[in-house]
Amino acid sequence: MVMKQYAHGIIVGLSLATSTIFAVTTKHECEVFGKWHLWQQVFEHKNIAQLADTLTDDSAAHRIKNQYEHYRTSLGPVIPFLSKLSNQSISTSGYQFQTPLDAEVKNNFSMLYHAIEHDMPQFIGTLALNGITSPENQLNDAKEPVNITIEKYKALASFLLMQEDPFQASAYSLAFANKMFEYAYYNATFPHYQNLLSSHHKYPLARFVNTTLWYNLVGDGWKQWHKEALDGIRTKAAQGNEIVYLAGGTDIYQFLREGMYAITIIDPFLPTQAPYYSEGWAFLLEGENLGQGIGDCIQCGPDCKSIRLQRARVQEYDTFTSKLSNKTVATFKKSTVTWDIYDAHNKPVGHVIIHRRPVVQSDLSPANNVTLVASYDELTYMAMPDILNGWGIDPSLIPATTEIYVKQLRKPVNRDIMCNIRIASLLNFTDLRFINLASDPT
Amino acid sequence: MNKKNFYLLLLTLCPFSCTPHTSRSAQEVFRKWFECQLVMPHKDIKTTIDQDDQTFMEALKNTYQHNSAHIRHLAPLLAKLTAHHINDHGYTLTLPVAPLLKANFANLYHLIANDMGGFVTLLKGSYLSNSDYVQREAGLSYVNNIDTHIALMQILFANHKKSDQMEHLFSVANHFFQYCFSPATFPAFERLLLEKEHYPITRMLYTTMWYNLSSDGWKFWHQASLKALQQKAAAGYRIVYIAGGSDIYQLLKAGIYNVTNIDPQLPSQPAYYTEGWEFLLKGTGAYGGVGDTITLPFETTTITMQRSAYKEIGGTFKARLSSGKTIEIPKSLTVWTIADSNGNKLGEYTIERRFCEQHDFHAQPKTQLLISFNELHFVSLPSFLNGWNIDTTRLPEDFSIIVKQLAQPVGKAILNNMHIASILSHTDFKYLSLGTSIN
Numbered sequence: 001m002v003m004k005q006y007a008h009g010i011i012v013g014l015s016l017a018t019s020t021i022f023a024v025t026t027k028h029e030c031e032v033f034g035k036w037h038l039w040q041q042v043f044e045h046k047n048i049a050q051l052a053d054t055l056t057d058d059s060a061a062h063r064i065k066n067q068y069e070h071y072r073t074s075l076g077p078v079i080p081f082l083s084k085l086s087n088q089s090i091s092t093s094g095y096q097f098q099t100p101l102d103a104e105v106k107n108n109f110s111m112l113y114h115a116i117e118h119d120m121p122q123f124i125g126t127l128a129l130n131g132i133t134s135p136e137n138q139l140n141d142a143k144e145p146v147n148i149t150i151e152k153y154k155a156l157a158s159f160l161l162m163q164e165d166p167f168q169a170s171a172y173s174l175a176f177a178n179k180m181f182e183y184a185y186y187n188a189t190f191p192h193y194q195n196l197l198s199s200h201h202k203y204p205l206a207r208f209v210n211t212t213l214w215y216n217l218v219g220d221g222w223k224q225w226h227k228e229a230l231d232g233i234r235t236k237a238a239q240g241n242e243i244v245y246l247a248g249g250t251d252i253y254q255f256l257r258e259g260m261y262a263i264t265i266i267d268p269f270l271p272t273q274a275p276y277y278s279e280g281w282a283f284l285l286e287g288e289n290l291g292q293g294i295g296d297c298i299q300c301g302p303d304c305k306s307i308r309l310q311r312a313r314v315q316e317y318d319t320f321t322s323k324l325s326n327k328t329v330a331t332f333k334k335s336t337v338t339w340d341i342y343d344a345h346n347k348p349v350g351h352v353i354i355h356r357r358p359v360v361q362s363d364l365s366p367a368n369n370v371t372l373v374a375s376y377d378e379l380t381y382m383a384m385p386d387i388l389n390g391w392g393i394d395p396s397l398i399p400a401t402t403e404i405y406v407k408q409l410r411k412p413v414n415r416d417i418m419c420n421i422r423i424a425s426l427l428n429f430t431d432l433r434f435i436n437l438a439s440d441p442t
Numbered sequence: 443m444n445k446k447n448f449y450l451l452l453l454t455l456c457p458f459s460c461t462p463h464t465s466r467s468a469q470e471v472f473r474k475w476f477e478c479q480l481v482m483p484h485k486d487i488k489t490t491i492d493q494d495d496q497t498f499m500e501a502l503k504n505t506y507q508h509n510s511a512h513i514r515h516l517a518p519l520l521a522k523l524t525a526h527h528i529n530d531h532g533y534t535l536t537l538p539v540a541p542l543l544k545a546n547f548a549n550l551y552h553l554i555a556n557d558m559g560g561f562v563t564l565l566k567g568s569y570l571s572n573s574d575y576v577q578r579e580a581g582l583s584y585v586n587n588i589d590t591h592i593a594l595m596q597i598l599f600a601n602h603k604k605s606d607q608m609e610h611l612f613s614v615a616n617h618f619f620q621y622c623f624s625p626a627t628f629p630a631f632e633r634l635l636l637e638k639e640h641y642p643i644t645r646m647l648y649t650t651m652w653y654n655l656s657s658d659g660w661k662f663w664h665q666a667s668l669k670a671l672q673q674k675a676a677a678g679y680r681i682v683y684i685a686g687g688s689d690i691y692q693l694l695k696a697g698i699y700n701v702t703n704i705d706p707q708l709p710s711q712p713a714y715y716t717e718g719w720e721f722l723l724k725g726t727g728a729y730g731g732v733g734d735t736i737t738l739p740f741e742t743t744t745i746t747m748q749r750s751a752y753k754e755i756g757g758t759f760k761a762r763l764s765s766g767k768t769i770e771i772p773k774s775l776t777v778w779t780i781a782d783s784n785g786n787k788l789g790e791y792t793i794e795r796r797f798c799e800q801h802d803f804h805a806q807p808k809t810q811l812l813i814s815f816n817e818l819h820f821v822s823l824p825s826f827l828n829g830w831n832i833d834t835t836r837l838p839e840d841f842s843i844i845v846k847q848l849a850q851p852v853g854k855a856i857l858n859n860m861h862i863a864s865i866l867s868h869t870d871f872k873y874l875s876l877g878t879s880i881n
Binding site for chain 2: 416
């Protein structure tokens with residue numbers, strides 16, 4: 001006991017010495033996580049079928065008209081489909097909507113909403129039967145630059161969801177992308193989606209699906225959280241699990257805000273990815289002064305229960321090399337930085353441990369008390385094979401019981417889903433040759 | 443008749459009157475097919491169990507002894523299947539046969555014939571999926587793995603009549619093919635191509651298909667495919683044989699006389715051709731041997747093939763030989779008119795010497811596509827895996843091709859599934875290709 005106290009005294013002494021020899025830096029959370037304050041949003045799940053209820057009010061016709069006017073420059077090639085959907089209210093010669101909406105238009109939209117929510121193959125089949133796979137649209141896809149095709153299918157999804165409020169539009173788009181994801185990669189419907197990737201005349205449908213997934217989960221959605229994902233992670237945290245965020249970058253603000261204080265990040269922190277990090281990413285990894293920044297602090301505000309993060313330990317190991325997005329190969333030192341978390345009363349409540357290294361296979365075989373989290377973009381790289389610049393992870397070796405919570409998805413994913421993403425990524429590469437499933441689409 | 447047509451007529455008639463023709467017997471042109479081709483009947487694989495106990499045990503003993511060097515490491519699997527007649531220490535393949543052995547074998551045959559999903563599930567619970575074995579097999583060379591799985595199937599289908607065993611295994615390969623690539627079961631097979639813990643099962647499926655349909659089976663015809671072709675021919679269809687080499691003999695024997703063969707006839711491939719392949723393509727006489735004949739005596743009739751045209755149709759194609767050398771070959775068209783013993787025309791056999799192209803797979807009216815299994819594999823491959831640049835995604839939904847070795851024609855969905863499997867095989871499974879060189 002005496003020895004223990006003595007040892008403790010030495011550690012305290014060393015800490016004090018460290019803090020007196022090397023200056024410590026204290027930053028406010030805004031300096032480190034300011035980008036998350038501005039950019040990140042959490043969306044509740046939306047039931048798409050319930051959009052049918054909004055067609056009954058008098059404003060529905062106005063909304064359709066407004067949405068069509070907003071997106072019409074991109075929607076030209078799919079007018080035959082929109083014409084059927086709108087009971088000829090939209091045509092190649094113009095558009096004219098009756099107020100209130102006529103029953104057939106309501107019925108058509110309602111049927112689509114119901115299919116999106118409950119039977120995605122039927123939704124896809126309806127698009128196919130009503131002009132999306134027409135030779136004219138095929139030709140348009142083939143001759144236009146890829147960004148024009150992306151805009152067309154983004155516009156189609158937005159038009160169908162008919163949301164004028166930007167926040168609601170994002171919420172419904174995320175919900176739509178979730179339904180699309182479940183359709184594309186869940187075992188029950190994966191063969192249907194795979195068939196789209198393997199049938200040339202169905203490629204417009206595959207492009208629509210892939211655009212919806214990419215834009216809402218990567219292009220625009222990389223910064224968004226699904227509330228049900230956060231809820232699930234919070235429940236696991238409350239059960240005492242360590243939250244291990246694979247390739248999470250500096251994306252921990254939501255966890256801290258939610259009171260989750262047992263967090264591990266595994267990420268190589270490649271400098272070319274800085275746009276996806278918070279502005280203080282380098283500070284999270286290393287101090288600005290000599291002495292590894294031990295003792296540095298980040299003070300959070302009331303939104304984060306006024307907690308304080310203090311850099312407690314830094315360990316450095318050997319190096320790793322990574323191919324950067326600018327095609328160069330760079331070498332970095334592996335390190336582990338531990339930030340202790342203190343509550344407003346200076347009581348230790350947890351930690352953030354940052355492992356600076358790439359994700360490896362064994363990270364996906366977690367211990368029982370670990371909950372894995374990833375963002376959709378990074379999940380895709382974990383699923384993809386080496387020939388597509390995947391991260392060398394073999395999804396088939398992930399234990400069947402492993403679940404990964406994905407920031408943008410309402411339900412966790414498992415090994416089966418990752419295997420299906422791997423297969424789809426290959427067919428996307430060999431046959432469809434449309435946009436990349438992750439990162440920059442082209 | 444104008445002047446141009448007159449000269450053409452003269453050119454056509456001239457060879458018959460001015461130059462010597464070559465007449466060859468079927469034996470000279472098609473001897474290899476006489477010696478090695480078989481038409482495999484549909485075989486109910488459950489009949490393997492019908493051998494009497496003594497014959498069965500003798501066959502099992504001989505087959506095991508012959509293959510034991512390749513299969514010793516699978517002794518725990520065989521011990522379970524054979525009720526310990528074969529075990530870690532050796533074998534006691536004497537009478538009486540343990541009832542459990544026959545029951546186990548009968549169950550395997552039943553599952554393969556009727557419930558391939560159940561068969562795979564059974565194997566997932568067997569020593570083939572034991573983690574130590576999975577690791578061990580992963581460490582073996584692919585040649586060793588091929589030998590292991592060929593040996594395993596030889597033992598499971600041990601038969602005192604070699605021909606019966608070949609027919610059974612040909613049928614087994616057909617069942618495996620249907621399981622692997624049919625839309626209903628492809629999702630399960632697709633997963634087997636990714637899941638390392640089941641790779642011994644996947645290797646068994648691949649090896650059995652490859653060996654019996656490609657490596658050893660490239661020369662065999664399935665009776666059902668020939669019958670389907672006969673029916674099409676009887677209905678007035680022309681058979682378009684994609685990459686058919688010189689493989690015409692069985693078709694003629696089956697009374698199928700209107701055939702177009704699209705094949706580059708690469709000089710590096712004679713192992714797969716009959717000895718008379720060059721003669722079939724072009725004679726040594728004037729005008730490419732127009733007027734040359736081949737006489738084919740069959741049991742009930744004799745037919746004659748007479749070369750009625752040969753022309754180089756302009757242009758050449760480049761072919762990379764297996765030696766690595768690239769040669770340039772002129773595109774040509776050879777037409778053989780087929781007649782009965784009374785000289786009545788029965789049909790025409792046309793050889794288009796060129797590579798097959800995308801449009802060849804978009805069937806014309808009254809034509810039926812035909813291909814051999816090995817070549818079907820290359821059609822399904824993506825370009826980056828040295829495929830033949832056929833885009834399977836562009837095939838019409840009602841696409842159907844009869845495959846020489848398969849009981850049932852292959853449609854677009856199955857070909858697409860082969861395409862997907864070849865990609866997963868390249869990135870993950872990394873075992874043998876279903877279409878490879880002659881055994």
